[in-house]
Amino acid sequence: MALPPNFLEELRLRTPLAPLVQRKTRLTKSGRNWKGCCPFHGEKTPSFYVYDDHFHCFGCGAHGDAISFVMQAEGLGFPEAVERLAGEAGLQIPQATPEAAARERRARDLYGVLEAVEAAFRRRLNLPEGAEALAYLRRRGLTETTIAAFGLGWSGGGRGAIAADLKADGITPAQLAEAGLVREREGGEGYTDLFFNRVIFPIRDRRGRVISFGGRTLGDGQPKYVNGPETSLFSKRRNLYGLDLAKEAAFRGKPVVVVEGYMDVIALHQAGFGGAVAPLGTALTPEQMEELWRLTPEPVLCFDGDAAGGRAAAKAAEAALPLLTMERSLKLATLPQGEDPDTLVARRGPGGFTTVLDGARPLSEALFALLTEGRPASTPEQRAALRHRLAEAANAIPDKTLAAEYRRALLDRFFAASRPQRGGGGPGSSLGRKPPAPPRNRPAITLERTRAAQAAALFAITLRHPWLLAEVEECFAAIDPGDARLAECRDRVLAWLAEGHELDSTRLMDQLAGIGLAELTTGLLRDPGLPEAASADAQPKDVLDAWWHFYGLLRGEAELMEDLASARRDWDAMTTDPVVQARAQQRLIRLTLLLSAQRRGEAAETEEAAPPVG
Structure with a gap:
């Protein structure tokens, strides 16, 4: 009797190919794949490649999956190879009835x-x-x-x-x-x-x-x-909508993105994000995560920016922890409030969703906020319970080295968040409190110092989140920061952007450090008076809102009118490129709102309008 296709598919899924091949030949990483000397013919230069679901030798032409590898390497027939792999995978072979x-x-x-x-x-x-x-x-x-x-x-x-x-x-x-x-x-x-x-x-x-x-x-x-209901061919836990198309996109290097529904997947594919998939009416299951990792080592889970989205993200993160290895993890992206991928690409084009993906955070960074959200930590009992929860989450990771790194990262953030503020212990505490420091003479608050602080906040947000340059490039170029060093930093950032680099904060900071701006840029990011939007874990919407806020403060009404006229000229000369369209439209909207707020006298009324100086 031929074995059922579902059984063979499950067997292949439970048999990672690279570890199986490494029993016969030494493999080394080659991008997302592996390579080594072919175990089937003598060679000194590696021409044998192992992919997620098959191997291929470019020397002798050997090709196949896990079952055929065991057959060729061990000289076994098909039934014997299946029996051996099934035993290792803990699967029962269907009986010939x-x-x-x-x-x-x-x-x-x-x-x-x-x-x-x-x-x-x-x-x-x-x-x-x-x-x-x-x-x-x-x-x-x-x-x-x-x-x-x-x-x-x-x-x-x-x-x-x-x-x-x-x-x-x-x-x-x-x-x-x-x-x-x-x-x-x-x-x-x-x-x-x-x-x-x-x-x-x-x-x-x-x-x-x-x-x-x-x-x-x-x-x-x-x-x-x-x-449809569960059938002999269909299991909601094991399948993902759009998986067949995403497999091809992932092979071409496109990001694999998990969204919520059918229309989200379809809209993203049409907008050029061919790696989009969706679960089928269930929370993301371990079986579906295994499918994702067969496509890419770090898929992106995309969630709504509301409370339900936060709960879904936390649930997915905790479900993933027992499955993490040093070679496979997750990223988490958050959509703007009230948006889903379908509406986002309809309103803002592919560039709008690219911004969301650029703001995706590795699981190791996002996990602390997900696990502590809504959990008070004001008493010793609450802090102890929270610390225990963080340690338990890290301990769920099977790899002890990786678990130790997660535990260290989580507890470092826990202790940083729990550390008493300058001036003494926690709220109401008098034990161990240092005497109040003598008052310091602070420089007078002047217009020049206020503008300098506003420019520093805008530059810090830009350095921490360079992905926003895709939207604000033209306006960033127009800024007069009032400081020669900041002006040089702006010009260097724009030159770096024009070279087409990946919009990554670490890479940008390394680039600026290499040209002698390390002291300036690190000083900007370490300023304790920075707004929350300059922190690494700020939400994309908050980052953009804060950037435009400080931009409006720095420009003034006359300059904003010039900016708006320039944006309208760009819009009138628009190409059909949807990314350019989205950028021009967003700039028009932002500048119109800023100018209107300034004319109403509202530009300086927010809590971030005058960051601390001195």
């Missing part, structure tokens, strides 16, 4: 059934009855190419529509029930459609085969979105 053989035949048939169902749904979308669904997809900004690439369709509005469509192909209601398209009524009298009056989204496995469907109602019915 008549029932198992029947299940296998049905599985082969089900792929064909689902393929025919998908074609029927797609046909219906372009018939008069699908006009409303097609209009909905076009209103959401989808092109014909995108609709075709994702195989979007229409279920039909009549009961029994799909069974009637496929009856001529010899597909029975019983087969549709097994494929998850219909459900037998109570009492066994006929079948009920599971997808009715819905836009249809085919769900494919990593090999591109349709395994189920999702549907969105066009009316007010609930639930708005539904997925």
